[in-house]
Amino acid sequence: MSHKIRPENYRLGYLFDWKNDWYTHNINYSNFLIKNLKISEYLNRILYKNFLFLGDLTLKSNALKVLISLTCYPCKDSYKNTNWDLINHLCQLYFQKSVQINYYYRHTLLEHPNFITNWLCFLLEKEYDLKIILNQVKNFIKKTQENEYQINKKTQNFIRSKNFETTKKLIETKNFQANTSYRSSNSLHSSTRSETYSGNYYCSHCINSYDRFFSxxxxxxxxxxxxxxxxxxxxxxxxxxxxxxxxxxxxxxxxxxxxxxxxxxxxxxxxxxxxxxxxxxx
Missing domain, CATH: 3.30.1140.32 (Ribosomal protein S3, C-terminal domain)
Known part of the structure; x- marks a missing residue:
């Protein structure tokens, strides 16, 4: 029989590191671990009421300050009315020290599995049919895959056209180099080099927003x-x-x-x- 294990814990120390380790350096480990669980449950609940889905959550603490960094997905436009000052004040009362909250908005569900679980709960509250919800997920992913394929095709065509233009210009500069000085030919060569770099830089912006960047x-x-x-x-x-x-x-x-x-x-x-x-x- 196979033993079931959480996929993230299975890769700890190999691909992943612990997200929160601020409670491991304290003597009273169990109480600080309970604090970590309670603050994550509170933030998940209060953001869900404001139509924000909590994703990654990391905490760092010292003797004077607590730093909370989180990512969230806005489900509706009313997320702009969230009172972050009130959340910060309640966290300060809980930790009994100053708290700084850094929050980052994400704009696709596929960036974190917590976004998908909260989105499913949000639709199940409205008593939608489950098969319709799962079919929506399938159609959404198919559309993103089609968009990615079209974007990759456009970027490949763009790179080919840019490479053709740069090689053509290089041939022209080599033919023109006999009647020009070294300084002018060098400037033409540098201009073609910058154009090829701009094409490669354009490719990096064509990647979809649900892609993840690690270094x-x-x-x-x-x-x-x-x-x-x-x-x-x-x-x-x-x-x-x-x-x-x-x-x-x-x-x-x-x-x-x-x-x-x-x-x-x-x-x-x-x-x-x-x-x-x-x-x-x-």
Missing amino acids: TKIVLLRGLKIIIRGRLHGLQNQISTVESIEIGTVPLQTKEHEILYSTRDFVTKYGVYGIQVWIFYN
């Missing part, structure tokens, strides 16, 4: 897996059932790939739904 590496989305368990059809079904979709591949047994995982329980009048999301980056 100099570009990590692309390659697979998504969603599993929802519970009494999904209400009173008609007394036994819990499973609905799932899998797009692409999600290799859980290898350590070489970036796999992010998120889970959440959603309480309904028929019971508790268990939502699990895996996102595979390569």
Whole structure:
């Protein structure tokens, strides 16, 4: 029998590091760990009420100050009315020291699995049909893949045209070099070099927003897996059932790939739904 393990914990020390380690340097480890769990639950709940989905959350602390950095996805336009000063004040009362909150907005659901779990809970609250929701996820990913393919095709054509223009200019400069001085030919060569660099720089901006950047590496989305368990059809079904979709591949047994995982329980009048999301980056 295989032993189930959280994909992020399986890759700790190899690909990932601990996100929060501020509570490990204290003597009273258990109380500070409970504080970390409570502040993450509070921020997730208060941002969800303001139509913001919490993604990454990191905390750093010293004797005088607590630094909270988080990413969030705005679901509606009313997220602009969120009172960050009030959240900061409540965190200061909880930690009994000054708190600084740095928040960063993201604009695609595919950047973090927590965005997808919160989005599913948001739609299940409105009592949408689960199959319709999962089909929306499939169609959304297919559209992003088509857009990525078209963008890559345009960039390849752009690079080819730029390379053709630069080679043509280089040939012209070499033919013209016999009647010009060394300084003028050098300036022409530098201008063609800057044009090729601008073409390569343009390619880096064509990458979609759900791609992840780790230092100099570009990590692309390659697979998504969603599993929802519970009494999904209400009173008609007394036994819990499973609905799932899998797009692409999600290799859980290898350590070489970036796999992010998120889970959440959603309480309904028929019971508790268990939502699990895996996102595979390569």
